Amino acid sequence: MATLDVNPAATAGSLPPGPTTSRVVQTFLYTVARSTFYANLQRRYGDTFTMRITGGRNVVAVTRPEHIREVFTGPSDVFHASDANKILLSVAGENSLLLLDGDPHLRARKQLMPAFNGAALRGYGDMMTELAVAEVASWPIGTTFPVHRRLAAVTLEVILKVVFGMVDGARLTQLRDLIAKISNVGPLTFLGWAYPNLERYWPWKRNRENLLAADRLLYAEIAERRAATDLSGRGDVLSRLIDSDETEVSDVELRDHMITLLIAGHDTTSTALAWTFHELARRPDVQRAAQHAADSGDEEYLLGVHKEVMRLRPVVQNVGRRLQRDADVAGYQLPAGTIVAPIISEVHRNPGVHDDPEEFRPERFVGRNPAASTWIPFGGGVHRCIGAGFSLQESAVVLGEALRRYDIHVTRPAPERPTSRHVTQIPAKGSLIVVTPRRPR
Helix, strand or coil: CCCCCECHHHHHCCCCCCECCCHHHHHHHHHHCHHHHHHHHHHHHCCEEEEEECCCEEEEEECCHHHHHHHHHCCCCCEEHHHHCHHHHHHHCCCCHHHCCHHHHHHHHHHHHHHHCHHHHHHHHHHHHHHHHHHHHCCCECCCEEHHHHHHHHHHHHHHHHHCCCCCCHHHHHHHHHHHHHHCCCHHHHHHCCCHHHHHCCCHHHHHHHHHHHHHHHHHHHHHHHCCCCHHHCCCHHHHHHHCCCCCCCHHHHHHHHHHHHHHHHHHHHHHHHHHHHHHHHCHHHHHHHHHHHHHCCHHHHHHHHHHHHHHCCCECECCEEECCCEEECCEEECCCCEEEEEHHHHHCCCCCCCCCCCCCHHHHCCCCCCCCCCCCCCCHHHCCCCHHHHHHHHHHHHHHHHHHEEEECCCCCCCCEEEECCEEEECCCCEEEEEECCCC
16 A cells, blocks of 8 residues: 655644545545555544545545534535535436435435335335345355345345336346446446546446436336326335325436436445355354344344444445535534545444444344444435335345355355445455255254
């Protein structure tokens, strides 16, 4: 890693201390080795530090729960998520929840919320189970395979069929393939999302063509659904939005909501599940306890295992808010334009927050809920992921079906290292596992 020298002027100014290496170097490390970069910076500069990124952006990282709470509970007209997420604009669209603040964000959230409340989630259970059973039953027996790829397929299928109510056919087949290609981009392609001029060149041109092709399919689905006469009897998100009596949602808004849920919703869930299978395969005692929980219908313990994995291996390393005016954060008077970034990976491993943080203890999450600023894989505040409950329910279903059927093994004891894929950290080898039929115990 490049040498990170202290900037003496940083401690005297309004920004916390941080490395003085070039913005290009810091951007590279921020993009391709985020978790290691953050850990190294925290060790050197403390719990609050500044990274300087290309485009003149200054990112102030906060890692203490009380400072994260300041960000999540701060005035929404000061702490904007949209500006911090602008790299996603060319894909998610300007109506995406990720790119809205203030009243437009609340309006969009109100549109989507009925499809993700408790009653709606209960209605999705049977279809989730049906899709999970079909996927898990197809896993190869006794052969090493990357489970991440299989989990990405089933979580995408859940979004397409459960959330959007799509049926088998040519459109679904094409969209399934295109979304997989759009989601599976490395750091270089992802960085190109911030620079539209690169879309004239490969590989960014190919990614743009895939997105435009997906858009055509989504708009065709929207048009067909608007013409349907049975929307009131359908329970999927798309039908609910079109049939809503409260607000009229345009085709462009529908497209942006759909692509956001398709890309963000399935990819983060499948990656968190891949890490969970990876950890279960390496921890026979925990796996046996999880199998017992699956057999007895103890969803709380299954989710305890999953949440502990999300604590130790967060899929997304940080969230961000851009200050619209000067603000006090973590004891610093930060200037307008600064991006303040709660660092998920660092607060999750803070020994002052979690006892023995390097120990794998699902019991941390059984019968108790962590504070909103100490376990934040879904972000926090008014921008907390709207699909958090959906993701956890889906994960419990997939884990339960797999654990009731299989014993899960790894061929090598060493854990897989994480590697960057757009904003996520995925298992470098795809979470290689071997499954065999459950043995009686």
